[in-house]
Amino acid sequence: MRNTRYxxxxxxxxxxxxxxxxxxxxxxxxxxxxxxxxxxxxLVKEGKVRWETMEDVWCGLVVKTVCDHLKLGVKSGIPYVWRNEKGSAIDSLKKEWEGVKLMEDAVLFVETLRLSPSSVTAVDCVLEIAVAVKERLGSTHAVFVSAAEAMVEWVKLWKAVQSLDH
Incomplete structure (x- = not known):
C-alpha cells in the first residue's frame, strides 16, 4: 500500500x-x-535484516548522481517513518567503521564522476556508473567490485520485470 500522507x-x-x-x-x-x-x-557485517547505513548512503549517492545527470529534481523532507531504536554511538561506529573508510573513496568518486551524454535513462546511468566503479574503485576495495556487479545484475532484473509489465 502506498503512503498517501503528505x-x-x-x-x-x-x-x-x-x-x-x-x-x-x-x-x-x-x-x-x-x-x-x-x-x-x-558490507560483510551488514544487510542481515534491512538496508544498513552504508547501503543507504551508497544508494543516495547513486540516485542523486543519476537525477542530476538526467536533470530530475530531488526533494527531501520530514520522514514518514520514525524509528525509536536506541543504541550505543560507539557500537554503531565500530560496526560502521569499514563503511566510513570506504565513503572517503566513494564521495571523491561521485564528486568527480561525469556521465556521458549518451546516458539518457536511469538504466544507462547505472550501467555507466557500474563500469566506472569497477574501473576506478575496484582496485581500492573488493566491496566496490561487488557493488558494480550488483548494479549490473539489478539492471538485468529491472529490465526483466519491466518487460512483464508491458
Missing part, C-alpha cells in the same frame, strides 16, 4: 549536492529512477 516540510536538494537517504523513508517515481534504487554496497 510531508510537512519539503526542500529541493541543489544540483551536485549530496543527500542523505533512508531506505525506510523514500518515495520516488519508479519509471524514472527505479533502476538506481539498489542497496549495492553491502
Amino acid at each position: 510531508v510537512d516540510a519539503v526542500l529541493t536538494v541543489p544540483l551536485k549536492s549530496m543527500m542523505p537517504m533512508s531506505g525506510v523513508n523514500i518515495a520516488f517515481v519508479r519509471e524514472l529512477v527505479g533502476p538506481a534504487m539498489l542497496p549495492a554496497l553491502k
Whole structure:
C-alpha cells in the first residue's frame, strides 16, 4: 500500500549536492529512477535484516548522481517513518567503521564522476556508473567490485520485470 500522507516540510536538494537517504523513508517515481534504487554496497557485517547505513548512503549517492545527470529534481523532507531504536554511538561506529573508510573513496568518486551524454535513462546511468566503479574503485576495495556487479545484475532484473509489465 502506498503512503498517501503528505510531508510537512519539503526542500529541493541543489544540483551536485549530496543527500542523505533512508531506505525506510523514500518515495520516488519508479519509471524514472527505479533502476538506481539498489542497496549495492553491502558490507560483510551488514544487510542481515534491512538496508544498513552504508547501503543507504551508497544508494543516495547513486540516485542523486543519476537525477542530476538526467536533470530530475530531488526533494527531501520530514520522514514518514520514525524509528525509536536506541543504541550505543560507539557500537554503531565500530560496526560502521569499514563503511566510513570506504565513503572517503566513494564521495571523491561521485564528486568527480561525469556521465556521458549518451546516458539518457536511469538504466544507462547505472550501467555507466557500474563500469566506472569497477574501473576506478575496484582496485581500492573488493566491496566496490561487488557493488558494480550488483548494479549490473539489478539492471538485468529491472529490465526483466519491466518487460512483464508491458
